[in-house]
Structure formats: C-alpha cells, structure tokens
Amino acid sequence: MRYLPKSPTEREEMLGAIGAESIDELFSSIPERFRLREALKLPGPFSEAEVIQYFKERATENSFGYTSFLGAGVYNHLRSVVTDAIIQRGEFLTSYTPYQAEISQGTLQAIFEFQTLMCQLTGQQVANASMWDGSTATTEAVLMAERVTGRTRVLVARSLHPEYRDVLKTYAKNSGLQVEEIPYAADGTLDEKSLQSAIRDDVAAVVVQSPNFFGAIEPVAALADLVHISGALLVVSITEGVSLGLVKPPAEADIVAMEGQSFGLAPSYGGPFVGVLASRDKFVRQMPGRLAGQTIDTEGRRGFVLTLATREQHIRREKATSNICTNQALCALAATVHLTLLGKEGLREMAQQNLSKAQFALAELTKIPGVKRKFAAPFFNEFTVELPRSARIVNGELLREKIVGPLPLGPSYPELTKNALVCVTETTTRADIERLASAVRHALEQPVQ
Numbered sequence: 001m002r003y004l005p006k007s008p009t010e011r012e013e014m015l016g017a018i019g020a021e022s023i024d025e026l027f028s029s030i031p032e033r034f035r036l037r038e039a040l041k042l043p044g045p046f047s048e049a050e051v052i053q054y055f056k057e058r059a060t061e062n063s064f065g066y067t068s069f070l071g072a073g074v075y076n077h078l079r080s081v082v083t084d085a086i087i088q089r090g091e092f093l094t095s096y097t098p099y100q101a102e103i104s105q106g107t108l109q110a111i112f113e114f115q116t117l118m119c120q121l122t123g124q125q126v127a128n129a130s131m132w133d134g135s136t137a138t139t140e141a142v143l144m145a146e147r148v149t150g151r152t153r154v155l156v157a158r159s160l161h162p163e164y165r166d167v168l169k170t171y172a173k174n175s176g177l178q179v180e181e182i183p184y185a186a187d188g189t190l191d192e193k194s195l196q197s198a199i200r201d202d203v204a205a206v207v208v209q210s211p212n213f214f215g216a217i218e219p220v221a222a223l224a225d226l227v228h229i230s231g232a233l234l235v236v237s238i239t240e241g242v243s244l245g246l247v248k249p250p251a252e253a254d255i256v257a258m259e260g261q262s263f264g265l266a267p268s269y270g271g272p273f274v275g276v277l278a279s280r281d282k283f284v285r286q287m288p289g290r291l292a293g294q295t296i297d298t299e300g301r302r303g304f305v306l307t308l309a310t311r312e313q314h315i316r317r318e319k320a321t322s323n324i325c326t327n328q329a330l331c332a333l334a335a336t337v338h339l340t341l342l343g344k345e346g347l348r349e350m351a352q353q354n355l356s357k358a359q360f361a362l363a364e365l366t367k368i369p370g371v372k373r374k375f376a377a378p379f380f381n382e383f384t385v386e387l388p389r390s391a392r393i394v395n396g397e398l399l400r401e402k403i404v405g406p407l408p409l410g411p412s413y414p415e416l417t418k419n420a421l422v423c424v425t426e427t428t429t430r431a432d433i434e435r436l437a438s439a440v441r442h443a444l445e446q447p448v449q
Contacts, residue, residue, distance in 0.1 A: 067432045068404035069361075071382045071423025072213070073134065073161050073239040074270065075262045077350070078426060083264045083337045087330055095329070107329065108304035111292040114336045121244045121339075122258065123251030124278035128289040128308075130332040131275030134259025135167040138207065138237045140277060140288045140322060141257040142168060142177070145205035145233040147286045147321065152176050153202045155195065155232075159184045159212035161239055162412040168207075182206075188216035188375025188384065195226060203232040210236055210250065211243055214409075215382030215421065216375050224252035241276075242425075243380040245351025255279040264338025265331055274331035284308065288322030353426035354381035357433065361424045364437040370444060374419050382423045384409065384416075388444060391420040397443035403436055 006014070011023075020026045027035060046054060068076065087093065095107055111129045118127035131137040142154055154172070156165060158181045165181070172179045182198060185191040190208055199206065206227045210218035220236060227234045233254035238244070241262040250256055258276035265273055279287060285308070293307030310321040342350065358381045365371050370388030387394055391408035398405040410417035424433065 065402045066404055067402065067428075067435065069406045069422050069424065069428075069436060070404055071240070071425075072407045072421055073163070073259060073261075074267045075240060075242070075381075075423065076267055076425055076427050077242060077262050079264050079266065079338065080341050082341060083334050086337050087334050092330060092333055105304055108292045108306065110333045110336060111290075111329065112294060112304050113340075114332045115292060117336060117339050118258070118260075118276050118278050121241065121249060122238075122253075122256040122276070122278045123249030124253075124256050125281040126284050126287070126291070127276060127278035128287050128291050130260070130328050131257075131277050131289060132328060133271065133273040133275045134237065134239055134257065134261075135161070135164045135275075137257035137259070137275030137277045138164050138235070139168045139171045140275075141235045141237075141255040141279075142205050142207060143171070143175070143322065144255060144277075144279070144283065144286050144288065145235060146177065148233060148283055149204045149231065151202050151204035151232070153178045153180070153200075154205050154207065155180055155182050155198055155203055156207045157182050157184065157190045157209065157212065157218075159188065159190060159214055159216070159218075160207055160209045160237060161213050164209070164237060177204075184212075184214070186375075187377040188212070188214040189218050189377045190223065192223070192226065195223075199227065199230050199232065201230050203230055205233045205235050205255075207235045207237060209239065211238075211240060211247070211380045211382065213239075213412075213421070214375050214384045215379040216377035217243075217247060217379060220248075220250045221252045238276075240380060240382070242347070242351050242354060245347040245349075246355060247351075247380060254283065260332070260335045263335035265334055272328060272331055274328040274335055285310070286321055350426050351380075354424065357381070357426065357428055357430075358383060358422075358424040360430070361422060361428075361433045361436070364433055365422070365440060368437065368441045368444065371440065374416075381425055382421055384419050384421055387418050387420060387440075390418060394420070394440060394443045397446060398436075398439050401435070401439045401442075403439050405436075405440075 015022065015026065091106060095104065114130065115127040119125060131140060146152060154177055156168065156179055169179055180198060182194050183191045195206065208218050208223060210220055212218055224234045235255045235257060236250040236253040238256065238258040241258055241260055256278045260274040260276050277287065288310060290306060291308040293305055295303055295305050297303045339347065358379065362373060362383050365385055366373055372386045374384040374386045391410065395405035395408065406420035406422040409419045409421060
C-alpha cells in the first residue's frame with residue numbers, strides 16, 4: 001500500500017466518476033498485446049539497504065572505466081566540492097525565487113555577483129539573472145533583437161548547435177520570425193560571402209556561435225562590422241564558457257547568449273544547466289527575465305534590489321518581454337561560487353590545459369592513416385576529424401574498449417557522415433588520449449563487415 005495508495009474501493013469510485021466499468025475498459029484504447037497481465041520480473045523483495053546496493057552495482061557496470069570524448073555543448077570539467085557544499089546549504093537550496101525580492105538579500109547579492117562575473121567574461125555591459133540554458137538564451141536573444149530593431153528576419157549560422165537551431169525554429173513557428181540558415185565555409189567558420197548576399201535592411205539579427213559546433217573560432221569583430229552596416233544586431237552564442245579563459249570576449253557583439261554549464265555544473269545526463277544573457281546597456285529594457293542591482297538604504301548601507309523585472313508576473317502583460325518562467329538561481333549560484341574559487345588565473349590555466357590537450361589529441365589522431373583534420377580554423381577544446389569510414393562504425397569499435405567516442409556529425413550534417421567532433425578537457429589525461437588514438441587505429445584496421 002506504500003506504493004499503491006489507492007484502495008480497491010477508491011479505484012471503483014474513480015472508475016465510476018469517469019464512467020468506466022473496469023480498468024480494462026479504461027485501457028481499451030491500448031492494444032491487447034501491449035498490456036501487462038503478469039507481475040513484473042523484478043528481483044527481490046529487497047530491504048532499503050539492499051535496493052541501494054543493487055543500484056550502486058548497476059551504476060558501476062554502466063560507468064566504471066569508460067573514458068568519454070563527447071562534448072557538443074555539454075562538458076566535463078573539474079569541480080570543487082566547495083561549490084556543492086555551498087549550494088546545498090538550506091538557505092540556498094530551499095529558496096525558489098525572490099518574489100518579495102528585497103527581503104532576500106542573500107539571493108539578490110548572489111544574483112548580482114553572477115551578473116557581474118558574466119559581464120566580465122563576455123565583455124558586455126549588462127547581464128540578467130540567468131536563463132534556463134544556452135538554447136533558450138540564444139532564442140531569447142533573437143526575440144530581444146526583434147524587439148530592438150522592429151524586424152523579423154533572422155540569419156543563423158548553420159554551424160550553430162543543431163539543437164539550438166531547433167529551439168529557435170520552434171519559437172519562430174508561431175512568433176512571426178523568418179529564420180534562414182547561412183552555410184559554413186571550407187575552414188568551418190561562417191561563410192562571409194553568403195552572409196553578405198543574404199543580409200539586407202530587414203534583418204533583425206545574425207546569430208553565430210564561437211567556438212562554433214565544429215569547434216572553430218569565429219572572427220567576431222569582422223562579422224560585427226559586416227552585420228552592423230545593415231542595422232542588424234550580432235548575437236553570439238557560446239556553449240563552452242571555459243573558452244573565455246583564452247579566447248577574446250565577444251565585446252563587439254550586441255547580445256551574448258551563453259551556456260554556463262562548464263562553470264561548476266556536472267553534465268548530469270543533460271541538466272539542469274544555466275543560461276546567460278548579456279548585452280549592451282542601451283538594450284537593457286528589452287532584456288527578458290530579471291536583473292538585480294546595487295543600492296544603499298536610508299542609513300547609507302549597501303543593499304540589493306530587483307532593478308528590472310520584465311515578465312508578466314511583475315508588470316502588465318502587454319509590456320512583458322518574455323514569458324520565461326524564472327531564472328536558474330541555484331545553478332547560477334554554483335557558477336558564481338565556481339568562478340570565484342577559480343579566479344582569473346585559475347580560469348586561464350584551465351583553458352590553457354583544454355587547448356594544449358586538444359592540440360595533442362589532434363596530433364595523435366592525425367598520425368593515423370586516413371584520419372584528417374576537417375577544418376583549418378583555430379579551435380579551443382573541440383575539433384572535427386574526417387575518418388576513412390563511418391564515425392558510427394568506428395564508435396561501435398571504441399565502445400568495446402570502454403571509450404565513448406567523438407560525436408558523429410552525420411545525423412545533423414548529412415554531408416559530414418564520416419566526420420566526428422572530438423572533445424578534450426582538462427579532465428582528459430595523456431594516457432586517455434593515447435588510448436583513444438590506439439583504439440581508433442585498431443578500429444580502422446578492422447575489415448568492413
């Protein structure tokens with residue numbers, strides 16, 4: 001009864017209320033062959049301690065000894081236990097969102113510090129209290145550009161994360177936006193000639209990712225000059241925040257949308273993460289979400305207030321800039337603690353390790369006959385390699401060696417079926433990289449089935 005709380009009498013009452021004679025009638029729309037008629041084949045019964053031990057053993061079977069070279073918007077970085085210790089304190093973990101904002105001085109100060117760090121990282125003048133994740137932050141940046149310019153046409157680099165493009169297209173479907181994709185050039189960056197041909201005075205925004213989905217670093221300053229001639233805004237999306245420890249911040253952009261997962265948040269099977277939205281100060285009133293500010297009280301003491309709140313719960317619906325529900329406050333706090341612990345030098349050192357290890361990985365892989373570097377543009381901790389056979393087939397062989405191989409690009413880019421996106425971070429050891437290269441060499445030597 002602990003897990004099936006409804007008594008037979010209560011179930012009869014519920015069936016009567018909805019007009020069904022029996023459970024079978026309730027489930028009549030489900031084909032008979034899919035209905036469960038016997039008990040589930042589960043081990044046990046187990047005590048609580050035995051259940052916990054069972055799942056620990058199963059988890060060990062799934063993960064022990066595997067090395068991963070996946071990235072593509074979710075990255076495995078070192079995290080301090082201090083970050084987890086702080087965000088698990090009751091005053092942070094249990095607080096949802098400051099509706100009576102000024103009473104929550106600790107939460108507002110944490111948001112204010114987060115905003116400050118994001119501005120320093122992105123080279124922008126103002127940042128909001130965070131967004132859901134990088135994909136929704138990118139779409140909100142486009143909608144923000146639409147409000148600023150009064151235009152509805154959007155040019156998006158095809159080298160933007162495919163899932164980010166899907167989210168944008170979903171939003172655009174019912175919001176009047178016209179989304180067009182701009183191809184990538186031979187070096188993996190945005191094709192500037194195609195952009196020049198497509199951009200006109202009806203374009204609200206041009207969206208690029210840097211480092212982009214192929215790992216290539218885009219020439220943001222040059223793109224900004226080209227975009228601004230038409231009066232459009234440049235939106236730069238960043239999925240790998242650690243890159244900003246070495247790569248020049250996109251200060252020339254008008255709006256920056258970033259995924260902050262790399263700052264103290266574990267991959268965790270895909271979330272929860274934290275989105276970042278930063279822009280120039282003159283666009284702040286078109287920024288979605290909330291913004292915390294610093295002030296002084298009547299006694300001259302430092303304090304924090306909710307300076308801007310542009311959603312329907314705070315202002316008239318017709319004035320709202322977004323229906324975004326809330327910010328990822330706890331995840332933003334994790335990013336704030338993580339970056340504070342790292343400091344500027346720590347972030348730079350972490351970024352340098354990512355770059356150095358990725359360069360070593362590329363050198364080791366391209367020693368293998370038939371393996372080539374696909375794009376010549378500079379990269380950070382991800383790069384694209386071309387293989388002499390399907391990346392999926394190679395990955396199947398790598399799994400036998402307990403290696404989760406690089407991401408096959410074919411499903412998102414049919415023209416790149418034999419290409420894969422390799423990711424290396426500071427957590428990847430030299431031995432891991434050498435083992436990957438050896439396994440790839442062995443996989444390519446196997447006869448095609």
